[in-house]
Amino acid sequence: xxxxxxxxxxxxxxxxxxxxxxxxxxxxxxxxxxxxxxxxxxxxxxxxxxxxxxxxxxxxxxxxxxxxxxxxxxxxxxxxxxxxxxxxxxxxxxxxxxxxxxxxxxxxxxxxxxxxxxxxxxxxxxxxxxxxxxxxxxxxxxxxxxxxxxxxxxxxxxxxxxxxxxxxxxxxxxxxxxxxxxxxxxxxxxxxxxxx
Amino acid sequence: xxxxxxxxxxxxxxxxxxxxxxxxxxxxxxxxxxxxxxxxxxxxxxxxxxxxxxxxxxxxxxxxxxxxxxxxxxxxxxxxxxxxxxxxxxxxxxxxxxxxxxxxxxxxxxxxxxxxxxxxxxxxxxxxxxxxxxxxxxxxxxxxxxxxxxxxxxxxxxxxxxxxxxxxxxxxxxxxxxxxxxxxxxxxxxxxxxxxxxxxxxxxxxxxxxxxxxxxxxxxxxxxxxxxxxxxxxxxxxxxxxxxxxxxxxxxxxxxxxxxxxxxxxxxxxxxxxxxxxxxxxxxxxxxxxxxxxxxxxxxxxxxxxxxxxxxxxxxxxxxxxxxxxxxxxxxxxxxxxxxxxxxxxxxxxxxxxxxxxxxxxxxxxxxxxxxxxxxxxxxxxxxxxxxxxxxxxxxxxxxxxxxxxxxxxxxxxxxxxxxxxxxxxxxxxxxxxxxxxxxxxxxxxxxxxxxxxxxxxxxxxxxxxxxxxxxxxxxxxxxxxxxxxxxxxxxxxxxxxxxxxxxxxxxxxxxxxxxxxxxxxxxxxxxxxxxxxxx
Ligand code: HEM
Ligand SMILES: [Cu+2]
Numbered sequence: 225x226x227x228x229x230x231x232x233x234x235x236x237x238x239x240x241x242x243x244x245x246x247x248x249x250x251x252x253x254x255x256x257x258x259x260x261x262x263x264x265x266x267x268x269x270x271x272x273x274x275x276x277x278x279x280x281x282x283x284x285x286x287x288x289x290x291x292x293x294x295x296x297x298x299x300x301x302x303x304x305x306x307x308x309x310x311x312x313x314x315x316x317x318x319x320x321x322x323x324x325x326x327x328x329x330x331x332x333x334x335x336x337x338x339x340x341x342x343x344x345x346x347x348x349x350x351x352x353x354x355x356x357x358x359x360x361x362x363x364x365x366x367x368x369x370x371x372x373x374x375x376x377x378x379x380x381x382x383x384x385x386x387x388x389x390x391x392x393x394x395x396x397x398x399x400x401x402x403x404x405x406x407x408x409x410x411x412x413x414x415x416x417x418x419x420x
Numbered sequence: 421x422x423x424x425x426x427x428x429x430x431x432x433x434x435x436x437x438x439x440x441x442x443x444x445x446x447x448x449x450x451x452x453x454x455x456x457x458x459x460x461x462x463x464x465x466x467x468x469x470x471x472x473x474x475x476x477x478x479x480x481x482x483x484x485x486x487x488x489x490x491x492x493x494x495x496x497x498x499x500x501x502x503x504x505x506x507x508x509x510x511x512x513x514x515x516x517x518x519x520x521x522x523x524x525x526x527x528x529x530x531x532x533x534x535x536x537x538x539x540x541x542x543x544x545x546x547x548x549x550x551x552x553x554x555x556x557x558x559x560x561x562x563x564x565x566x567x568x569x570x571x572x573x574x575x576x577x578x579x580x581x582x583x584x585x586x587x588x589x590x591x592x593x594x595x596x597x598x599x600x601x602x603x604x605x606x607x608x609x610x611x612x613x614x615x616x617x618x619x620x621x622x623x624x625x626x627x628x629x630x631x632x633x634x635x636x637x638x639x640x641x642x643x644x645x646x647x648x649x650x651x652x653x654x655x656x657x658x659x660x661x662x663x664x665x666x667x668x669x670x671x672x673x674x675x676x677x678x679x680x681x682x683x684x685x686x687x688x689x690x691x692x693x694x695x696x697x698x699x700x701x702x703x704x705x706x707x708x709x710x711x712x713x714x715x716x717x718x719x720x721x722x723x724x725x726x727x728x729x730x731x732x733x734x735x736x737x738x739x740x741x742x743x744x745x746x747x748x749x750x751x752x753x754x755x756x757x758x759x760x761x762x763x764x765x766x767x768x769x770x771x772x773x774x775x776x777x778x779x780x781x782x783x784x785x786x787x788x789x790x791x792x793x794x795x796x797x798x799x800x801x802x803x804x805x806x807x808x809x810x811x812x813x814x815x816x817x818x819x820x821x822x823x824x825x826x827x828x829x830x831x832x833x834x835x836x837x838x839x840x841x842x843x844x845x846x847x848x849x850x851x852x853x854x855x856x857x858x859x860x861x862x863x864x865x866x867x868x869x870x871x872x873x874x875x876x877x878x879x880x881x882x883x884x885x886x887x888x889x890x891x892x893x894x895x896x897x898x899x900x901x902x903x904x905x906x907x908x909x910x911x912x913x914x915x916x917x918x919x920x921x922x923x924x925x926x927x928x929x930x931x932x933x934x935x936x937x938x939x940x941x942x943x944x945x946x947x948x949x950x951x952x953x954x955x956x
Contacts, residue, residue: 255634355651
């Protein structure tokens with residue numbers, strides 16, 4: 225392994241590579257969700273009545289709360305990335321910490337929603353609408369968890385003094401990922417909760 | 421490209437292979453070692469899959485089930501098919517030879533994300549371990565896992581789905597790594613139009629991997645959810661639609677046939693000009709046809725479902741589009757042949773396999789339209805005609821391309837020369853064995869022998885006996901080849917840096933290359949196909 229390392233000789237190339245890499249990865253994520261969106265479209269066209277009746281069983285208020293929570297978390301991520309670009313590591317840690325906290329709030333609300341549905345005997349498999357609901361929000365929830373992991377990793381890096389105004393690639397890339405997670409929810413919310 | 425083409429001194433006593441011990445492999449970030457590990461792993465699965473193939477052929481010696489039960493036969497062809505597809509042919513060239521040669525071709529020191537590269541290898545290993553774990557209740561669904569059967573079968577479909585999901589993830593990560601590498605790490609002067617064609621084909625392949633694999637990933641997740649939670653997407657009883665599974669499955673699995681074939685085409689585009697000492701004909705056409713194939717490949721999945729009850733209009737559209745993909749493929753074949761024309765051809769083993777590729781792939785390709793055409797497809801659907809067709813394309817095409825690549829690059833990878841006489845003997849056995857095995861399947865197929873049965877009507881007996889004899893010859897040929905590789909590794913003579921007098925950058929590195937590939941990053945001033953000029 226002599227002399228082989230992750231970092232390229234040229235940091236500009238490394239940054240550009242990372243950026244292209246994350247965008248490509250996000251394209252794969254779009255397709256991952258894309259299949260579910262396709263299934264949603266097909267079944268919605270096939271059973272409009274079912275979807276109209278079932279979607280009303282979702283809690284719009286909780287959904288809206290979660291939407292606000294996630295949008296706020298995207299905002300704190302932006303603040304964090306901006307901070308490290310100006311060399312303020314402490315500020316980055318605070319902002320990303322806040323984001324993780326908001327993500328946790330999001331998951332708690334989801335937990336409340338899920339248990340309420342289970343309580344009323346609504347499971348994946350109850351009908352196609354709820355199958356889709358659980359699969360789509362479940363997959364999204366897993367992404368929220370992954371995002372929390374990524375953001376924590378960035379905080380660890382920052383605490384070790386690895387990030388600075390001249391090297392902030394991990395912060396920027398995990399921020400990009402977080403925006404994606406947010407964006408998916410912004411599509412899921414109207415699709416599942418609002419469209420009747 | 422000054423020094424290119426001039427034989428340099430051979431390897432400096434081991435290059436990237438110098439370090440020893442399992443840790444130096446398991447934790448390596450060197451793309452060459454990761455590529456080598458992929459090669460070992462995938463070749464292993466090729467041999468295991470081959471054993472299953474021989475078991476199938478053994479059973480088919482007699483019209484009645486004799487050696488195994490019907491269920492065992494189903495398990496064998498599922499294992500044979502899935503292993504060959506998911507564990508061998510999809511990863512072998514991209515992840516094996518691709519990992520090894522993409523940076524060398526580009527004049528780079530490594531791929532863009534070495535750690536991700538190592539991770540994707542271990543994800544691949546995790547995937548196949550899960551798959552092996554699923555053998556407690558072996559699969560019997562065929563490699564396409566069609567619902568509703570796969571949603572209900574007692575086999576370990578859920579575990580298998582998870583394993584395939586991991587394999588898919590590994591494939592996505594590799595493709596992503598290659599895309600970024602090709603975009604960002606080209607040596608100074610290596611413009612897109614000076615890239616070797618192997619890189620173009622790998623670039624197109626990576627795009628397909630990145631776009632198509634997530635869809636099959638989610639398909640397998642949904643299949644698992646269907647079994648665990650009963651979500652009902654594929655279950656008509658719950659309002660779901662089994663054809664939806666087929667659409668998702670083929671949205672991936674048709675493009676994936678190009679993940680199988682494009683890299684092999686890339687190898688052929690490298691080998692043909694070297695051994696005919698002529699510049700490649702139609703460089704740009706070959707390069708862009710790879711992209712065209714990648715693009716069109718996404719539009720034609722429906723041709724696998726003519727008999728699944730789509731609308732007649734959809735059937736007609738898919739049928740038409742399918743003919744369309746043949747165009748860029750034909751462009752490549754014509755350009756290779758034009759390159760060969762009036763070249764000073766020599767028949768070293770890589771070239772023998774490359775020519776075999778063209779021949780067998782052409783047969784496979786020409787029989788494709790019979791299946792693509794709506795009218796005949798319904799007649800030939802699920803007969804041995806299909807089995808023959810896809811073995812001609814996959815094995816006659818991709819696997820021969822893979823063999824060409826292995827023989828071509830063996831000196832570079834190992835620093836040793838192969839015994840050329842033994843290599844040619846192995847080739848002859850493979851060539852004859854292959855045609856005896858699979859051509860007879862065309863005949864059986866047109867006469868109506870259905871696939872996927874352990875038993876058949878006595879009127880097909882002769883064909884099956886001949887085919888089985890052929891498969892033994894083929895197996896012997898492959899064993900001789902493997903033996904030759906081992907002998908070459910152990911006591912092959914030292915390889916010079918550029919035994920074939922080729923012009924692409926990998927031959928500028930030592931044989932075997934050093935860990936850092938190049939002492940100095942080469943500066944590229946022209947394309948790599950200037951054969952027949954005074955310089956080469
Ligand atoms: C080594 C020589 C090989 C022989 C003798 C052989 C033989 C066979 C036979 C007899 C079947 C059909 C079983 C049936 O439909 O009843 C079969 C199926 C299949 N083979 Fe091969 N094969 C060989 C190599 C390969 C290779 C190299 C690949 C791919 C890279 C491959 C991919 C497949 C696939 C995908 C199936 C379909 C399995 C299914 O129906 O689920 N085979 N093979
Ligand atoms: Cu197809």
